[in-house]
Structure formats: C-alpha cells, structure tokens
Amino acid sequence: xxxxxxxxxxxxxxxxxxxxxxxxxxxxxxxxxxxxxxxxxxxxxxxxxxxxxxxxxxxxxxxxxxxxxxxxxxxxxxxxxxxxxxxxxxxxxxxxxxxxxxxxxxxxxxxxxxxxxxxxxxxxxxxxxxxxxxxxxxxxxxxxxxxxxxxxxxxxxxxxxxxxxxxxxxxxxxxxxxxxxxxxxxxxxxxxxxxxxxxxxxxxxxxxxxxxxxxxxxxxxxxxxxxxxxxxxxxxxxxxxxxxxxxxxxxxxxxxxxxxxxxxxxxxxxxxxxxxxxxxxxxxxxxxxxxxxxxxxxxxxxxxxxxxxxxxxxxxxxxxxxxxxxxxxxxxxxxxxxxxxxxxxxxxxxxxxxxxxxxxxxxxxxxxxxxxxxxx
Ligand SMILES: Nc1ncnc2c1ncn2[C@@H]1O[C@H](COP(=O)(O)OP(=O)(O)OP(=O)(O)O)[C@@H](O)[C@H]1O
Ligand SMILES: [Mg+2]
Numbered sequence: 275x276x277x278x279x280x281x282x283x284x285x286x287x288x289x290x291x292x293x294x295x296x297x298x299x300x301x302x303x304x305x306x307x308x309x310x311x312x313x314x315x316x317x318x319x320x321x322x323x324x325x326x327x328x329x330x331x332x333x334x335x336x337x338x339x340x341x342x343x344x345x346x347x348x349x350x351x352x353x354x355x356x357x358x359x360x361x362x363x364x365x366x367x368x369x370x371x372x373x374x375x376x377x378x379x380x381x382x383x384x385x386x387x388x389x390x391x392x393x394x395x396x397x398x399x400x401x402x403x404x405x406x407x408x409x410x411x412x413x414x415x416x417x418x419x420x421x422x423x424x425x426x427x428x429x430x431x432x433x434x435x436x437x438x439x440x441x442x443x444x445x446x447x448x449x450x451x452x453x454x455x456x457x458x459x460x461x462x463x464x465x466x467x468x469x470x471x472x473x474x475x476x477x478x479x480x481x482x483x484x485x486x487x488x489x490x491x492x493x494x495x496x497x498x499x500x501x502x503x504x505x506x507x508x509x510x511x512x513x514x515x516x517x518x519x520x521x522x523x524x525x526x527x528x529x530x531x532x533x534x535x536x537x538x539x540x541x542x543x544x545x546x547x548x549x550x551x552x553x554x555x556x557x558x559x560x561x562x563x564x565x566x567x568x569x570x571x572x573x574x575x576x577x578x579x580x581x582x583x584x585x586x587x588x589x590x591x592x593x594x595x596x597x598x599x600x601x602x603x604x605x606x607x608x609x610x611x612x613x614x615x616x617x618x619x620x621x622x623x624x625x626x627x628x629x630x631x632x633x634x635x636x637x638x639x640x641x642x643x644x645x646x647x648x649x650x
Contacts, residue, residue: 275389275585276616277317278356279347284339286312287642294646295618296635299610301627302620304639310620313644314392314590316344317618320359321390321588322414323371323381331363340365348388351585357387382417382424389418389579389587393572393594401556401564405545412546415575416471419582423471430464433457434537442535451528458524461540465505466516468541473501473509475578476546482574483567490566490605497567498549504539565594569602573609580613589617595626607632 277295282288287309302310315325315334325334335342341364348357360372371378373387400411417424437457443449480499487497501509505520523539524531531537548555548567555567579587589610595603607630610617619626620639627636638645 275351275588276349277346277388277588278349280313280316280320281343281345282313282316283343284336285316285342285344286334286336288312288316289336289339289642291642291644293637293644295616297616298614299607299630299632299634300616300618300637301630301634302618302637302639302644303624303626304620304622306622308639309642309644310639311394311592312642313639314394314592314618314620317346317388317588317590318390318392320344320346320361321384321388322418323361323384324414326392326394326396326590326592328410331369332365332367335363335365346388350387352583359384359387382428385417385424386421389583390590391572391575391579391587392590392592393569394590394592395594395597397568397572398561398564400568401548401559405543408546409542409544412472412475413468416475418587419475419579420471426464426467426471430461430468430541433460433464434540434542437461438536441532441537444532445535451532454528458521461537462517462520462524465540466513466520469501469503469505469516469520469544470511470513472541472544473506473511476501477509479571479574479578482577483570486573487567487570490570490602495563495566496551497555497570498552499571500547500549502545502547503541504543505541562599565597566602569598569606573606576609576613576615586613586615589615591617591619593620593622595619595621595629600629603629604631 276297279292279294282291302313304310315327319325319334341362343360343362345358345360348359350357358374362370371381371383373383399407413427437454440454440457444451444453476499483499484497487495505523506516511519520540527539550559550563550567555564559567576586576589598606611632627634635646
C-alpha cells in the first residue's frame with residue numbers, strides 16, 4: 275500500500291498543506307510543537323475515522339477556522355488505480371466522507387481502504403492502563419481487519435445501554451424481568467461475535483509476536499497475551515459454544531444484574547493480560563520491557579494485515595525511535611526495509627537520520643509547514 279499524497283486544510287496547526295510522500299521510509303524532523311504528530315494523526319484519521327490521541331472531531335479543526343478537510347491519494351496493489359479519500363468536518367457538526375468522489379455516511383465505510391498500524395509512546399497505555407484501553411486497542415485493530423466488526427460493536431453497545439436502562443426500570447418501577455428476554459438475545463448474538471473475533475485475532479497475532487519478541491530479546495524473554503473473559507474459559511470455543519455459555523451466564527445472573535442495575539458479564543468486561551516469562555507484564559515489567567512487548571505485537575500485526583490483504587499496511591511511528599535501543603531500532607528498520615513497507619517516522623532531531631543508516635526521505639516540519647529536504 276502506498277500513500278502518495280495528503281492535503282490538509284485547517285487541520286490542527288496546518289492551514290493549507292499538500293505533501294507528496296515516498297515509498298518506504300519518510301522521516302519528519304522538527305522541534306517540539308511544530309505539527310509532526312498532527313500529520314501522523316491525520317493519516318490515522320483517514321484510515322479509521324478516529325485518532326490515536328482519542329480527541330473529539332471538533333478539536334481537530336484549526337482554532338481560527340470553522341471546518342477542516344483532509345484528503346489523500348492512495349495506491350493499492352489489488353486495485354490498479356488511485357483511491358481518493360476525503361474527510362470534512364465543521365463546527366456545526368457536519369461530517370462528510372468521500373471515497374473516489376462518492377459520499378458515504380458512516381465511519382465504518384472507511385475501514386479497509388487505508389490500513390495503518392500505529393506505534394506511539396501512548397501505546398504503553400495498552401499495558402499500563404485499565405481494561406478499557408486494551409479493549410479499545412484490540413477492537414480498533416479488528417475493525418481494520420474484519421468487515422462488519424465496527425457495526426457489531428455499535429450494535430452491542432447500543433443494546434447494552436438499553437438493557438442497562440431496562441434493568442434500572444425493572445428495579446425502580448417493578449417492571450417484569452421478562453421484558454429483558456429480547457434484549458438478552460441480541461446481547462448474546464453480538465457479544466458472542468465480539469468474543470469470537472477477539473480470540474481469533476489473538477490466536478493469529480500472538481504466536482508471531484512471541485517469535486518477534488524472542489528475536490528482539492535474544493531468546494531471553496517470552497511474552498504471551500491471553501484473553502481474560504467473563505464468559506468463556508477456553509480460547510478455542512466456536513461461536514455456538516460461546517453463545518451457549520453466554521446465555522447460561524446471563525440467565526444465571528439476571529437477578530444480580532437487576533440488583534446492581536447493570537450487565538455484569540459480557541465482552542464489555544473482558545480484558546487482555548500480557549505475560550513476560552509467565553509473570554504479569556503490567557505489574558512486573560520495566561518500561562523498556564513493556565515497550566518491547568508492544569513493538570513485538572505491532573510487528574506481528576503488520577504480518578497479519580499482510581497475510582490477510584496481500585499487502586502491508588502503512589506504519590506510523592510517532593516519537594518512538596529515539597526510545598528504542600540500537601538493536602531494537604535496527605531490527606525494526608530491517609523489517610521495514612526487507613518488506614518495503616511505507617513508513618512514517620517522526621523525531622525531534624537529525625541524529626535520527628544517521629541512526630537509521632538507510633536511504634530515507636527527510637521532511638522538515640516547522641510551524642505547520644512541511645518541506646522535503648531530499649536528504650539521505
Ligand atoms: N485545533 C488546533 N488548531 C491549531 N493548533 C493546534 C490545534 N490542535 C493542536 N494544535 C497545535 O499544534 C501544534 C503541533 O502539535 P503536534 O502535536 O503535531 O507537535 P509535534 O511536532 O508532534 O511536537 P512534539 O515534538 O512536542 O511531539 C501544537 O502547538 C498544538 O498546540
Ligand atoms: Mg509529537
């Protein structure tokens with residue numbers, strides 16, 4: 275996949291900027307607060323309709339303007355032509371998505387065109403923060419890989435909200451608990467699909483992540499990631515078994531749900547647990563070990579995208595290069611070079627250029643303006 279060009283209009287600190295990229299490594303160098311992360315964020319936004327900084331759409335509009343528009347030209351191997359993606363958002367809340375000039379209504383329509391894997395310092399939150407951060411991470415990755423998964427999530431969350439409201443009514447207004455039946459059925463249907471997809475994702479990605487990790491740590495350390503579910507105990511259940519198990523738990527705990535006014539079991543309560551040499555990485559891992567685990571995981575994702583789509587996604591590495599030691603950095607660059615993966619890297623100083631030791635395209639970012647220097 276090759277992102278040829280991006281145009282930013284009133285996006286964050288960019289007012290009008292058009293940049294043409296190169297295949298392979300594009301490096302963006304600039305002092306702090308110049309627009310490096312904003313550029314990567316715009317690429318991520320064109321890919322998933324959300325940003326890795328999890329800001330609201332309105333925050334992305336340039337402070338002095340009333341709308342933003344970003345667009346890109348993308349070349350994919352399978353479609354022998356350019357794809358144009360355009361996103362518009364204004365302060366009145368109007369949002370417009372256009373793909374090759376055709377208007378789309380839903381963010382889910384974006385998935386599958388521009389695929390990205392991001393690695394930023396904030397990714398440590400996947401290990402360090404609470405379960406919701408890990409669920410957000412795995413769900414977004416699956417959204418990019420599995421058509422329809424975004425809608426499954428939306429439906430599940432809608433039903434969960436309605437079921438929780440009904441649980442309150444049952445307790446307060448003495449409504450019949452049987453009114454839950456229809457919601458339970460839907461909750462189980464969509465919830466089981468979420469669990470199935472998450473388990474499948476891990477099944478594919480974890481063995482590759484383990485291999486990467488062993489290589490990065492000279493075989494000294496082994497990671498593992500397990501799906502910790504409130505519904506299933508085994509990782510190899512099929513969808514019917516998951517649904518059956520989910521149903522049993524929902525029926526058994528209906529009283530408790532009513533008493534506590536909320537749905538206590540389901541994928542919205544599930545978590546991923548990271549292990550390093552069989553110890554919980556969140557509790558015992560050093561910052562470097564946690565970062566290495568994330569790196570191994572992201573590299574495994576790249577392979578998964580490739581095996582599923584026949585081509586590599588685009589990589590967005592924000593400010594992480596300087597935090598990796600030489601061996602890890604060289605490992606990463608080798609993967610990028612060997613597989614000719616288009617990669618966007620940001621950094622604050624030119625030392626990074628030397629440390630990469632490869633032919634790269636260097637861009638300078640200053641006050642919301644990007645200039646290609648054509649450096650090596
Ligand atoms: N909606 C907005 N309108 C205008 N400027 C904004 C908006 N949102 C953020 N900015 C500004 O954009 C500037 C660049 O931010 P960005 O995060 O891209 O910096 P950076 O180059 O990655 O810096 P660092 O090296 O510190 O990470 C910041 O000064 C920030 O305050
Ligand atoms: Mg930044």
